[in-house]
Amino acid sequence: MTRVLLLGGYGGFGGRIAQRLAAAGHEVLVAGRSIDKARAFCERTPGLIPLALDRSQIAAALEEHRPDMVVDASGPFQAMDYAIPTVCIAAGVHYVDIADSRDFVCGIQALNDAARRAGVVLLSGASSVPALSGAAVRYLAKGMDRVRAVEMAISASNRATAGPAVSAAILGQVGQPLRIWRGQRWAQAFGWQEMRPARFRCAGTEPIIGRNVALVDVPDLALLPERLTGRPAVSFRAGTELRFQNWALWLASWLVRTRFIKTLAPVAHILRPLQSLTRSLGGDRSAMVVRLFGDVAGKRVERRWTLIADQGDGPEIPTLSVAPIITRILSGQEAAGARDAGEALTLADYANAFGKLAIHHDMGTRCAAAAVRAGNGRSLQTTPRRGTRDS
Structure with a gap:
């Protein structure tokens, strides 16, 4: 039996990962600062062991466990x-x-x-980025002679309440400068600006319309221009379900962009109860x-892949990459070294997990003028002329 030390193991994402890993044998x-919370969480699932652990104690924990x-x-x-991956190297433990x-x-x-x-x-x-994205x-780019642009977006259910770490990460980006490759040059943009409407259509479920998404900084913005033929322009947008929340973040982004305030991160603990x-x-x-677009x-x-998660299964998506990646590492399919997870998995690696959740996903292709107009970046609309389900 493989032993996994899971930091943040009873949190919103960590808890889901813990249950998936236990189900996989x-x-x-399950490590965190509160032994009471760890014990309460572990009572629900066999194979989970509670552990009180501060990040500063990781070296001793690796030696002991x-x-x-x-x-x-x-x-x-x-x-x-x-600090954590460095300690893992010293202890000869995968991370x-x-x-x-x-x-x-x-x-x-x-x-x-x-x-x-080592x-x-x-x-x-x-996680959702850069592993799943x-x-x-890579699936969509197969057979393309040149990729001209990549556009990605995520829209979260309003009921998928973010935990303290996620809330701080989101608010910390609002109004902050970010580098984005426009296809010919690097340019400066700002977090939660350049807002656009987004519609998501996927076979097997009702479309999602009437949502907004705005620019956020993710690893893909740096990774994909170097990995795809043609050094395409790359953008990534995210948003919440409710329009007024997106507009509030957009308005707040100007306060940060103009340096009226330095960052919104410190107010995360205030806004989380309001969001609830x-x-x-x-x-x-x-x-x-x-x-x-290529x-x-x-x-x-234009080729597109769309995923829609129903029945509150959206928060599962950022956790689905961990188990198959661990399988690859333990089976020797991943070479030793340190790198991002953007090339570790294929869409087929997610098929089993998708099939157990209320998740729909499919492919679509558009040709000629329609793709050119969309590639000019006027909107994020996904209405394919024909779609095929990818498994």
Whole structure:
């Protein structure tokens, strides 16, 4: 039996990961600062072991418990250094995290030489980005002679209340400058600006319309221009279900952009209770779309992959990459070293998990003028002329 030390193991995302790993036959040390919360969580599921652990105690914990793998689901990674993966290298223990911080995920490669010498695998970003988004992009890019643009968006259900770490990460981006590759040059943009309408259509379920999404900083903005033929322009947008929340973040972004205030991160603890009060106003549906614009045999085409999660299963999506990545590492399919998780999985690796949840996903293609108009970035609308389900 494989032993996994899971940091943040009883949190919103960590708890879901713990249950998935236990169901897969792993012994999971559910670690956090509160032993009472850890015990209460572990009572529900066999194979989970509560552990009181502060991040500063990780070296001693590795020595005492001898895990085969460390999974970090704590966050917010925007404020973290590489102390944990560095300790894992020293102890000869594999490491995976669910970071979506651009700097953290892209920067972990600095540990590559040390990880290779120690014979361990460090993979950062085993989450919606860049693991799942990267799998979708690579699938869509197959057979393209050139990729001109990549547009991605996520819209979360209002009932998918973010935990403290996620809330701090979101608010910390509002109004902050970010570098975005426009296709010809690097340009400066700002978090939660350039808002657009988004519609998500997917076979097997009702479409999601009437939502807004705005720019956010994710690892894909740095990774994909270098990995795709043609160095395409890349954008990533996110938003909440309720329009007034998106507009409030957009308005607040100007306060930060103009340096009237430095950051919204410190007010996360104030806004979370307010967000909880509005949960009844929204539904339980979340969505994600990845669109590629490019050339195939001399023709302009648009390809898109859309995912819609019903019945409140949206928060499961950021957790689905961890289990298959651990399987790959333990089976020797991942070479030793430190890198992002954007090339670790394929869409087929998610098929089993998708099939057990209320998740619908499909593909679509558009040709010629329609793709050119959409590629000009006027909206994020996903209405394919024909769609095929990918399994």
